[in-house]
Amino acid sequence: MSFKKLGLSDSLLKAIDKKGYSKPSLIQEKAIPAILEKKDVLASAQTGTGKTAGFTLPLLQILSHGQKYRRRPIRALILTPTRELAAQIQDNVIAYSEFEDLRSMVIFGGVNANPQIRALKNGVDILVATPGRLLDLHNQKALSLKTVEILVLDEADRMLDMGFQRDLNKILSVLPIKRQNLLFSATFSKEIKKLANKILKNPVSVEATPENTTAEKVNQKIYRVDQKKKSELIIKLISEGNWKQVLVFTRTKHGANRLSKKMVASDITAAAIHGNKSQGARTKALKGFKDGSVRVLVATDIAARGLDIPLLPHVVNFELPNVSEDYVHRIGRTGRAGASGEAISLVSQEEMTYVKGIEKLIGEQLKSEIVDGFEPTMTASNNARTSANQKNSRKPKSKRNTRNYKRSSKR
Ligand code: ADP
Ligand code: MG
Numbered sequence: 001m002s003f004k005k006l007g008l009s010d011s012l013l014k015a016i017d018k019k020g021y022s023k024p025s026l027i028q029e030k031a032i033p034a035i036l037e038k039k040d041v042l043a044s045a046q047t048g049t050g051k052t053a054g055f056t057l058p059l060l061q062i063l064s065h066g067q068k069y070r071r072r073p074i075r076a077l078i079l080t081p082t083r084e085l086a087a088q089i090q091d092n093v094i095a096y097s098e099f100e101d102l103r104s105m106v107i108f109g110g111v112n113a114n115p116q117i118r119a120l121k122n123g124v125d126i127l128v129a130t131p132g133r134l135l136d137l138h139n140q141k142a143l144s145l146k147t148v149e150i151l152v153l154d155e156a157d158r159m160l161d162m163g164f165q166r167d168l169n170k171i172l173s174v175l176p177i178k179r180q181n182l183l184f185s186a187t188f189s190k191e192i193k194k195l196a197n198k199i200l201k202n203p204v205s206v207e208a209t210p211e212n213t214t215a216e217k218v219n220q221k222i223y224r225v226d227q228k229k230k231s232e233l234i235i236k237l238i239s240e241g242n243w244k245q246v247l248v249f250t251r252t253k254h255g256a257n258r259l260s261k262k263m264v265a266s267d268i269t270a271a272a273i274h275g276n277k278s279q280g281a282r283t284k285a286l287k288g289f290k291d292g293s294v295r296v297l298v299a300t301d302i303a304a305r306g307l308d309i310p311l312l313p314h315v316v317n318f319e320l321p322n323v324s325e326d327y328v329h330r331i332g333r334t335g336r337a338g339a340s341g342e343a344i345s346l347v348s349q350e351e352m353t354y355v356k357g358i359e360k361l362i363g364e365q366l367k368s369e370i371v372d373g374f375e376p377t378m379t380a381s382n383n384a385r386t387s388a389n390q391k392n393s394r395k396p397k398s399k400r401n402t403r404n405y406k407r408s409s410k411r
Pocket of ligand 1: 020021022023024025028045046047048049050051052053
């Protein structure tokens, strides 16, 4: 399958070519034709499968070929939960629309609203926004949503997780009733289906999770280690393994700062990214990581969710998340767009209960190793785990939830 066969225009094909994509991903192959037919679409595919281009390319084509308005009212609204995601989507929109006569803009909170308000006055065809700032500017009458033809909800599952339901409802209430709706999500949860039922009209559902997922692209393993020895271990892994770039997850903002400082003290360039950092600091850290000047990015879940960091070979869980789904999202940062990757979790005795939940969710057991010199101190509950381990060595029964989380083998 080629992008051309999907019915995209020559100017878009040129932009795709410039991006270096040779063929569409599975979700793009399925979603693009349906969107071009102006259908409502519910699309689910795991992280890193190219959902952004999946909605942006057809959206640009529809707007380019639609009626032109001199004053550029907002014709497409792309909503996404975090500032970083909004900025990334905008980067994509800019790249793909290089040869189109379309203007786009991104708005999000945490930065001064005045430049955004001024820029909106010049008119934009495509607005990428986080819900809070969008409502804020709408309330100030800095923008109107009456002319929106296409609504995109990206990372809709995260949007619900982060409590944006009420903001969403408000936004929906000021949009025109007749519009095209596109809902993109990494998972197809009950909540997502409920949201879809409310927003979408006769949607085409597309899912890009192949039934047979034999080849796992991400090599996952855990290292058992005492909490207080974790920093030393991760520094050893990075230096001795000669890892060029690694994304590290910590459970707390404070922990992210502390670890990144320790790395720097060991001559490993590192930066922390989390909710307490200013927008400028976050952007700078991400940029440094992308251009390679920062070797280790230490992040909390919220900050890292959805970040597009291409071809990242290593992801480390410095601490396991207490929500198993977050584990899946974290390891989705490695092995992106067909490349393979390694996800390592440093697991202390206290965290062993999380391992069980994760194994149940992903439907497989995680390989467990101990590094010489980092043996965990034996405790009574350690022995308890050994027997629990044996009891659990059968394949977990629950396969139902795992489908969306398996890595694609078809790409
Ligand atoms: P998702 O939203 O599904 O998590 P993204 O849209 O962020 O995924 O895309 C993940 C990565 O894959 C990005 O670096 C993007 O540039 C790249 N990508 C997207 N489509 C293709 C394609 N058809 N071929 C190769 N790489 C692609
Ligand atoms: Mg995405």
